[in-house]
Amino acid sequence: LRPPYGVTLESYPTDTLIERAQGVIESSLYVDLERVGAPTNLALSMAAVYAWTVDFSRLQEGDAFDVLYERVYVNDQPVGMPRVIVCHFEHRNRMLPAYRFDQGAGDDYFDEEGNSLRKAFLKAPVEFSRISSRYNLKRFHPILNRTKAHYGTDYAAPTGTPILAVGDGVVTKSSYTKGNGKYVKIRHNSTYETQYLHMSKRAVTAGERVRQGQVIGYVGSTGLATGPHVCFRFWKNGKQVDHLKEDFPPSEPIESHQMDAFQAAVTEWRARIQDREFAVR
Incomplete structure:
Protein backbone atom coordinates (compact mmCIF):
# COMPACT_ATOMS: atom_id res chain seq x y z
CA LEU A 1 0.00 0.00 0.00
CA ALA A 120 -22.77 -44.46 11.46
CA PHE A 121 -24.70 -42.50 8.84
CA LEU A 122 -26.20 -39.04 8.44
CA LYS A 123 -29.98 -39.01 8.02
CA ALA A 124 -29.78 -37.21 4.66
CA PRO A 125 -27.06 -36.35 2.09
CA VAL A 126 -28.18 -32.70 1.74
CA GLU A 127 -29.12 -30.14 4.37
CA PHE A 128 -32.52 -28.41 4.47
CA SER A 129 -33.86 -30.11 1.38
CA ARG A 130 -37.24 -31.76 0.95
CA ILE A 131 -38.13 -35.30 -0.02
CA SER A 132 -39.73 -35.20 -3.44
CA SER A 133 -40.04 -38.95 -3.98
CA ARG A 134 -39.61 -41.91 -1.65
CA TYR A 135 -38.43 -45.49 -1.97
CA ASN A 136 -41.31 -47.14 -3.82
CA LEU A 137 -41.31 -50.48 -5.60
CA LYS A 138 -44.41 -49.50 -7.62
CA ARG A 139 -43.61 -45.93 -8.55
CA PHE A 140 -44.84 -44.47 -11.87
CA HIS A 141 -41.78 -43.00 -13.57
CA PRO A 142 -42.50 -39.40 -14.73
CA ILE A 143 -40.16 -39.57 -17.73
CA LEU A 144 -40.50 -43.22 -18.86
CA ASN A 145 -44.31 -43.07 -18.34
CA ARG A 146 -44.47 -46.55 -16.89
CA THR A 147 -44.32 -48.27 -13.53
CA LYS A 148 -40.71 -48.74 -12.47
CA ALA A 149 -39.40 -49.52 -8.99
CA HIS A 150 -37.76 -46.52 -7.35
CA TYR A 151 -34.99 -47.85 -5.13
CA GLY A 152 -33.91 -44.48 -3.74
CA THR A 153 -35.10 -41.41 -1.89
CA ASP A 154 -35.15 -38.16 -3.88
CA TYR A 155 -34.07 -34.98 -2.08
CA ALA A 156 -35.01 -31.87 -4.03
CA ALA A 157 -32.65 -28.92 -3.66
CA PRO A 158 -31.34 -26.06 -5.81
CA THR A 159 -28.70 -26.84 -8.43
CA GLY A 160 -25.25 -26.54 -6.88
CA THR A 161 -26.31 -27.52 -3.34
CA PRO A 162 -23.47 -29.56 -1.76
CA ILE A 163 -24.06 -33.31 -1.49
CA LEU A 164 -22.46 -34.93 1.57
CA ALA A 165 -21.13 -38.42 2.13
CA VAL A 166 -23.43 -39.87 4.78
CA GLY A 167 -20.61 -41.94 6.25
CA ASP A 168 -16.90 -42.71 6.05
CA GLY A 169 -15.88 -44.94 3.16
CA VAL A 170 -14.12 -45.43 -0.15
CA VAL A 171 -15.43 -44.16 -3.49
CA THR A 172 -15.95 -47.19 -5.74
CA LYS A 173 -17.50 -45.29 -8.68
CA SER A 174 -17.47 -41.68 -9.85
CA SER A 175 -18.96 -41.85 -13.30
CA TYR A 176 -21.84 -41.14 -15.70
CA THR A 177 -24.66 -43.17 -17.21
CA LYS A 178 -27.66 -42.12 -19.30
CA GLY A 179 -30.09 -42.90 -16.49
CA ASN A 180 -28.07 -41.96 -13.40
CA GLY A 181 -26.38 -38.92 -14.89
CA LYS A 182 -23.25 -37.96 -12.98
CA TYR A 183 -23.10 -40.11 -9.85
CA VAL A 184 -20.90 -41.31 -7.01
CA LYS A 185 -21.01 -44.63 -5.18
CA ILE A 186 -19.32 -45.25 -1.82
CA ARG A 187 -18.51 -48.50 0.00
CA HIS A 188 -18.68 -47.86 3.75
CA ASN A 189 -17.86 -51.37 4.96
CA SER A 190 -18.63 -54.97 4.10
CA THR A 191 -22.33 -54.36 4.78
CA TYR A 192 -23.25 -50.89 3.55
CA GLU A 193 -22.91 -48.93 0.29
CA THR A 194 -24.52 -45.65 -0.81
CA GLN A 195 -25.03 -43.99 -4.19
CA TYR A 196 -25.80 -40.39 -5.14
CA LEU A 197 -27.32 -39.71 -8.58
CA HIS A 198 -28.04 -36.80 -10.99
CA MET A 199 -25.18 -34.57 -9.84
CA SER A 200 -24.31 -31.38 -11.69
CA LYS A 201 -20.67 -31.90 -10.73
CA ARG A 202 -18.70 -34.65 -8.99
CA ALA A 203 -16.09 -33.67 -6.38
CA VAL A 204 -14.39 -37.03 -5.74
CA THR A 205 -12.75 -39.76 -7.81
CA ALA A 206 -12.85 -43.55 -7.65
CA GLY A 207 -10.49 -44.94 -5.04
CA GLU A 208 -10.64 -41.82 -2.89
CA ARG A 209 -11.30 -42.23 0.82
CA VAL A 210 -14.00 -39.87 2.13
CA ARG A 211 -15.19 -38.83 5.57
CA GLN A 212 -18.71 -38.44 6.88
CA GLY A 213 -20.04 -34.99 5.95
CA GLN A 214 -17.47 -34.42 3.18
CA VAL A 215 -18.74 -32.76 0.01
CA ILE A 216 -18.67 -35.37 -2.76
CA GLY A 217 -20.62 -33.49 -5.43
CA TYR A 218 -23.35 -30.97 -6.13
CA VAL A 219 -27.07 -31.26 -6.82
CA GLY A 220 -28.07 -31.25 -10.47
CA SER A 221 -30.47 -32.82 -12.94
CA THR A 222 -28.21 -34.91 -15.19
CA GLY A 223 -29.53 -38.22 -16.50
CA LEU A 224 -33.24 -39.07 -16.27
CA ALA A 225 -34.34 -36.24 -13.99
CA THR A 226 -37.22 -33.77 -14.20
CA GLY A 227 -35.54 -31.19 -11.95
CA PRO A 228 -32.59 -30.64 -9.62
CA HIS A 229 -32.37 -33.28 -6.88
CA VAL A 230 -30.19 -36.08 -5.60
CA CYS A 231 -31.51 -39.61 -5.75
CA PHE A 232 -29.97 -41.27 -2.69
CA ARG A 233 -29.68 -45.06 -2.79
CA PHE A 234 -28.70 -47.32 0.07
CA TRP A 235 -27.40 -50.89 -0.08
CA LYS A 236 -27.39 -53.36 2.84
CA ASN A 237 -25.71 -56.69 2.22
CA GLY A 238 -25.91 -56.13 -1.52
CA LYS A 239 -29.64 -55.31 -1.54
CA GLN A 240 -31.13 -51.84 -2.00
CA VAL A 241 -33.25 -50.89 1.02
CA ASP A 242 -35.22 -47.89 2.31
CA HIS A 243 -32.65 -46.08 4.48
CA LEU A 244 -35.40 -44.15 6.29
CA LYS A 245 -36.56 -47.42 7.86
CA GLU A 246 -33.11 -48.52 9.00
CA ASP A 247 -32.07 -48.13 12.65
CA PHE A 248 -28.34 -47.52 12.94
CA PRO A 249 -26.29 -47.91 16.13
CA PRO A 250 -24.79 -44.82 17.82
CA SER A 251 -21.08 -44.03 17.95
Whole structure:
Protein backbone atom coordinates (compact mmCIF):
# COMPACT_ATOMS: atom_id res chain seq x y z
CA LEU A 1 0.00 0.00 0.00
CA ARG A 2 1.13 3.54 -0.68
CA PRO A 3 0.41 6.70 1.31
CA PRO A 4 -2.08 7.91 2.28
CA TYR A 5 -3.24 4.31 2.81
CA GLY A 6 -2.21 2.19 5.75
CA VAL A 7 -3.18 -0.84 7.76
CA THR A 8 -3.76 -0.88 11.50
CA LEU A 9 -4.19 -4.12 13.44
CA GLU A 10 -6.43 -3.72 16.46
CA SER A 11 -8.08 -6.08 18.89
CA TYR A 12 -11.46 -5.71 20.54
CA PRO A 13 -12.84 -7.37 23.65
CA THR A 14 -15.39 -10.10 23.13
CA ASP A 15 -18.43 -11.04 25.17
CA THR A 16 -19.91 -14.53 25.18
CA LEU A 17 -23.56 -14.59 26.15
CA ILE A 18 -25.94 -17.47 26.73
CA GLU A 19 -29.15 -16.98 24.79
CA ARG A 20 -32.31 -19.00 24.32
CA ALA A 21 -34.65 -19.84 21.46
CA GLN A 22 -37.89 -21.73 21.87
CA GLY A 23 -40.81 -22.26 19.58
CA VAL A 24 -43.04 -24.60 17.61
CA ILE A 25 -42.49 -25.56 13.98
CA GLU A 26 -45.08 -23.94 11.72
CA SER A 27 -43.10 -23.75 8.47
CA SER A 28 -39.40 -24.68 8.69
CA LEU A 29 -36.71 -24.43 11.35
CA TYR A 30 -35.06 -21.49 9.56
CA VAL A 31 -38.30 -19.53 9.18
CA ASP A 32 -39.53 -20.33 12.68
CA LEU A 33 -36.25 -19.30 14.31
CA GLU A 34 -36.54 -15.98 12.50
CA ARG A 35 -40.15 -15.71 13.66
CA VAL A 36 -39.16 -16.02 17.35
CA GLY A 37 -36.30 -13.53 16.96
CA ALA A 38 -33.41 -16.01 17.04
CA PRO A 39 -30.44 -15.89 14.64
CA THR A 40 -31.28 -17.88 11.53
CA ASN A 41 -27.77 -19.41 11.41
CA LEU A 42 -28.72 -21.21 14.63
CA ALA A 43 -30.58 -23.56 12.26
CA LEU A 44 -27.22 -24.68 10.85
CA SER A 45 -25.80 -25.27 14.33
CA MET A 46 -28.86 -27.29 15.34
CA ALA A 47 -28.75 -29.27 12.09
CA ALA A 48 -25.13 -30.18 12.84
CA VAL A 49 -26.09 -31.41 16.32
CA TYR A 50 -28.98 -33.54 15.07
CA ALA A 51 -27.55 -34.54 11.67
CA TRP A 52 -27.55 -38.21 12.69
CA THR A 53 -30.96 -38.33 14.37
CA VAL A 54 -33.28 -35.83 12.67
CA ASP A 55 -33.95 -35.46 8.95
CA PHE A 56 -34.73 -31.74 8.76
CA SER A 57 -36.52 -32.24 5.45
CA ARG A 58 -39.13 -34.24 7.39
CA LEU A 59 -39.99 -31.80 10.17
CA GLN A 60 -43.71 -31.58 10.73
CA GLU A 61 -46.03 -28.92 12.05
CA GLY A 62 -46.12 -29.13 15.83
CA ASP A 63 -42.48 -30.19 16.31
CA ALA A 64 -40.94 -27.99 19.01
CA PHE A 65 -37.52 -26.73 20.05
CA ASP A 66 -35.99 -25.22 23.18
CA VAL A 67 -32.29 -24.46 22.89
CA LEU A 68 -29.65 -22.69 24.97
CA TYR A 69 -26.69 -21.50 22.94
CA GLU A 70 -23.57 -19.35 23.20
CA ARG A 71 -23.21 -16.26 21.05
CA VAL A 72 -20.06 -14.16 20.77
CA TYR A 73 -20.31 -10.38 20.48
CA VAL A 74 -17.69 -7.82 19.42
CA ASN A 75 -18.62 -4.16 19.87
CA ASP A 76 -22.16 -5.33 20.66
CA GLN A 77 -22.40 -7.06 17.27
CA PRO A 78 -22.75 -10.86 16.99
CA VAL A 79 -19.93 -12.70 15.20
CA GLY A 80 -19.46 -16.30 14.15
CA MET A 81 -21.84 -19.20 14.52
CA PRO A 82 -24.01 -19.78 17.61
CA ARG A 83 -22.81 -22.81 19.61
CA VAL A 84 -25.49 -25.09 21.04
CA ILE A 85 -25.06 -25.96 24.74
CA VAL A 86 -28.23 -27.94 25.33
CA CYS A 87 -31.29 -28.52 23.19
CA HIS A 88 -34.60 -30.24 23.76
CA PHE A 89 -36.07 -31.00 20.33
CA GLU A 90 -39.48 -32.66 20.05
CA HIS A 91 -39.85 -34.42 16.72
CA ARG A 92 -42.91 -36.48 15.80
CA ASN A 93 -43.95 -36.63 19.50
CA ARG A 94 -40.52 -37.92 20.53
CA MET A 95 -38.27 -35.82 22.77
CA LEU A 96 -34.64 -35.70 21.60
CA PRO A 97 -32.39 -34.02 24.20
CA ALA A 98 -28.83 -33.05 23.27
CA TYR A 99 -26.15 -32.04 25.79
CA ARG A 100 -22.73 -30.71 24.85
CA PHE A 101 -19.77 -32.36 26.55
CA ASP A 102 -16.03 -32.60 25.93
CA GLN A 103 -14.41 -35.94 26.77
CA GLY A 104 -10.99 -34.56 25.84
CA ALA A 105 -11.20 -34.68 22.06
CA GLY A 106 -13.46 -31.67 21.54
CA ASP A 107 -17.14 -30.92 22.06
CA ASP A 108 -19.70 -33.53 21.08
CA TYR A 109 -23.38 -34.09 21.83
CA PHE A 110 -25.05 -36.83 23.86
CA ASP A 111 -28.47 -37.77 25.19
CA GLU A 112 -29.18 -37.80 28.93
CA GLU A 113 -27.88 -41.37 29.28
CA GLY A 114 -24.55 -40.51 27.65
CA ASN A 115 -25.24 -42.06 24.25
CA SER A 116 -23.66 -40.17 21.37
CA LEU A 117 -26.01 -38.47 18.92
CA ARG A 118 -23.54 -39.36 16.19
CA LYS A 119 -24.36 -42.48 14.24
CA ALA A 120 -22.77 -44.46 11.46
CA PHE A 121 -24.70 -42.50 8.84
CA LEU A 122 -26.20 -39.04 8.44
CA LYS A 123 -29.98 -39.01 8.02
CA ALA A 124 -29.78 -37.21 4.66
CA PRO A 125 -27.06 -36.35 2.09
CA VAL A 126 -28.18 -32.70 1.74
CA GLU A 127 -29.12 -30.14 4.37
CA PHE A 128 -32.52 -28.41 4.47
CA SER A 129 -33.86 -30.11 1.38
CA ARG A 130 -37.24 -31.76 0.95
CA ILE A 131 -38.13 -35.30 -0.02
CA SER A 132 -39.73 -35.20 -3.44
CA SER A 133 -40.04 -38.95 -3.98
CA ARG A 134 -39.61 -41.91 -1.65
CA TYR A 135 -38.43 -45.49 -1.97
CA ASN A 136 -41.31 -47.14 -3.82
CA LEU A 137 -41.31 -50.48 -5.60
CA LYS A 138 -44.41 -49.50 -7.62
CA ARG A 139 -43.61 -45.93 -8.55
CA PHE A 140 -44.84 -44.47 -11.87
CA HIS A 141 -41.78 -43.00 -13.57
CA PRO A 142 -42.50 -39.40 -14.73
CA ILE A 143 -40.16 -39.57 -17.73
CA LEU A 144 -40.50 -43.22 -18.86
CA ASN A 145 -44.31 -43.07 -18.34
CA ARG A 146 -44.47 -46.55 -16.89
CA THR A 147 -44.32 -48.27 -13.53
CA LYS A 148 -40.71 -48.74 -12.47
CA ALA A 149 -39.40 -49.52 -8.99
CA HIS A 150 -37.76 -46.52 -7.35
CA TYR A 151 -34.99 -47.85 -5.13
CA GLY A 152 -33.91 -44.48 -3.74
CA THR A 153 -35.10 -41.41 -1.89
CA ASP A 154 -35.15 -38.16 -3.88
CA TYR A 155 -34.07 -34.98 -2.08
CA ALA A 156 -35.01 -31.87 -4.03
CA ALA A 157 -32.65 -28.92 -3.66
CA PRO A 158 -31.34 -26.06 -5.81
CA THR A 159 -28.70 -26.84 -8.43
CA GLY A 160 -25.25 -26.54 -6.88
CA THR A 161 -26.31 -27.52 -3.34
CA PRO A 162 -23.47 -29.56 -1.76
CA ILE A 163 -24.06 -33.31 -1.49
CA LEU A 164 -22.46 -34.93 1.57
CA ALA A 165 -21.13 -38.42 2.13
CA VAL A 166 -23.43 -39.87 4.78
CA GLY A 167 -20.61 -41.94 6.25
CA ASP A 168 -16.90 -42.71 6.05
CA GLY A 169 -15.88 -44.94 3.16
CA VAL A 170 -14.12 -45.43 -0.15
CA VAL A 171 -15.43 -44.16 -3.49
CA THR A 172 -15.95 -47.19 -5.74
CA LYS A 173 -17.50 -45.29 -8.68
CA SER A 174 -17.47 -41.68 -9.85
CA SER A 175 -18.96 -41.85 -13.30
CA TYR A 176 -21.84 -41.14 -15.70
CA THR A 177 -24.66 -43.17 -17.21
CA LYS A 178 -27.66 -42.12 -19.30
CA GLY A 179 -30.09 -42.90 -16.49
CA ASN A 180 -28.07 -41.96 -13.40
CA GLY A 181 -26.38 -38.92 -14.89
CA LYS A 182 -23.25 -37.96 -12.98
CA TYR A 183 -23.10 -40.11 -9.85
CA VAL A 184 -20.90 -41.31 -7.01
CA LYS A 185 -21.01 -44.63 -5.18
CA ILE A 186 -19.32 -45.25 -1.82
CA ARG A 187 -18.51 -48.50 0.00
CA HIS A 188 -18.68 -47.86 3.75
CA ASN A 189 -17.86 -51.37 4.96
CA SER A 190 -18.63 -54.97 4.10
CA THR A 191 -22.33 -54.36 4.78
CA TYR A 192 -23.25 -50.89 3.55
CA GLU A 193 -22.91 -48.93 0.29
CA THR A 194 -24.52 -45.65 -0.81
CA GLN A 195 -25.03 -43.99 -4.19
CA TYR A 196 -25.80 -40.39 -5.14
CA LEU A 197 -27.32 -39.71 -8.58
CA HIS A 198 -28.04 -36.80 -10.99
CA MET A 199 -25.18 -34.57 -9.84
CA SER A 200 -24.31 -31.38 -11.69
CA LYS A 201 -20.67 -31.90 -10.73
CA ARG A 202 -18.70 -34.65 -8.99
CA ALA A 203 -16.09 -33.67 -6.38
CA VAL A 204 -14.39 -37.03 -5.74
CA THR A 205 -12.75 -39.76 -7.81
CA ALA A 206 -12.85 -43.55 -7.65
CA GLY A 207 -10.49 -44.94 -5.04
CA GLU A 208 -10.64 -41.82 -2.89
CA ARG A 209 -11.30 -42.23 0.82
CA VAL A 210 -14.00 -39.87 2.13
CA ARG A 211 -15.19 -38.83 5.57
CA GLN A 212 -18.71 -38.44 6.88
CA GLY A 213 -20.04 -34.99 5.95
CA GLN A 214 -17.47 -34.42 3.18
CA VAL A 215 -18.74 -32.76 0.01
CA ILE A 216 -18.67 -35.37 -2.76
CA GLY A 217 -20.62 -33.49 -5.43
CA TYR A 218 -23.35 -30.97 -6.13
CA VAL A 219 -27.07 -31.26 -6.82
CA GLY A 220 -28.07 -31.25 -10.47
CA SER A 221 -30.47 -32.82 -12.94
CA THR A 222 -28.21 -34.91 -15.19
CA GLY A 223 -29.53 -38.22 -16.50
CA LEU A 224 -33.24 -39.07 -16.27
CA ALA A 225 -34.34 -36.24 -13.99
CA THR A 226 -37.22 -33.77 -14.20
CA GLY A 227 -35.54 -31.19 -11.95
CA PRO A 228 -32.59 -30.64 -9.62
CA HIS A 229 -32.37 -33.28 -6.88
CA VAL A 230 -30.19 -36.08 -5.60
CA CYS A 231 -31.51 -39.61 -5.75
CA PHE A 232 -29.97 -41.27 -2.69
CA ARG A 233 -29.68 -45.06 -2.79
CA PHE A 234 -28.70 -47.32 0.07
CA TRP A 235 -27.40 -50.89 -0.08
CA LYS A 236 -27.39 -53.36 2.84
CA ASN A 237 -25.71 -56.69 2.22
CA GLY A 238 -25.91 -56.13 -1.52
CA LYS A 239 -29.64 -55.31 -1.54
CA GLN A 240 -31.13 -51.84 -2.00
CA VAL A 241 -33.25 -50.89 1.02
CA ASP A 242 -35.22 -47.89 2.31
CA HIS A 243 -32.65 -46.08 4.48
CA LEU A 244 -35.40 -44.15 6.29
CA LYS A 245 -36.56 -47.42 7.86
CA GLU A 246 -33.11 -48.52 9.00
CA ASP A 247 -32.07 -48.13 12.65
CA PHE A 248 -28.34 -47.52 12.94
CA PRO A 249 -26.29 -47.91 16.13
CA PRO A 250 -24.79 -44.82 17.82
CA SER A 251 -21.08 -44.03 17.95
CA GLU A 252 -18.98 -44.12 21.10
CA PRO A 253 -20.91 -43.16 24.26
CA ILE A 254 -19.56 -41.29 27.30
CA GLU A 255 -16.58 -43.21 28.69
CA SER A 256 -17.09 -44.76 32.12
CA HIS A 257 -14.49 -42.59 33.83
CA GLN A 258 -16.20 -39.47 32.42
CA MET A 259 -19.75 -40.44 33.42
CA ASP A 260 -19.82 -38.64 36.78
CA ALA A 261 -18.66 -35.36 35.22
CA PHE A 262 -21.13 -35.79 32.36
CA GLN A 263 -24.07 -36.47 34.66
CA ALA A 264 -23.16 -33.40 36.73
CA ALA A 265 -23.18 -31.29 33.54
CA VAL A 266 -26.53 -32.77 32.48
CA THR A 267 -28.04 -32.04 35.91
CA GLU A 268 -26.83 -28.43 35.73
CA TRP A 269 -28.05 -27.69 32.19
CA ARG A 270 -31.27 -29.65 32.51
CA ALA A 271 -32.17 -27.46 35.50
CA ARG A 272 -31.38 -24.34 33.50
CA ILE A 273 -33.40 -25.31 30.44
CA GLN A 274 -36.32 -26.36 32.63
CA ASP A 275 -36.24 -22.89 34.20
CA ARG A 276 -38.60 -21.13 31.78
CA GLU A 277 -37.12 -17.73 32.63
CA PHE A 278 -33.44 -18.62 32.18
CA ALA A 279 -31.71 -16.70 29.35
CA VAL A 280 -35.02 -15.22 28.17
CA ARG A 281 -34.59 -11.67 26.85
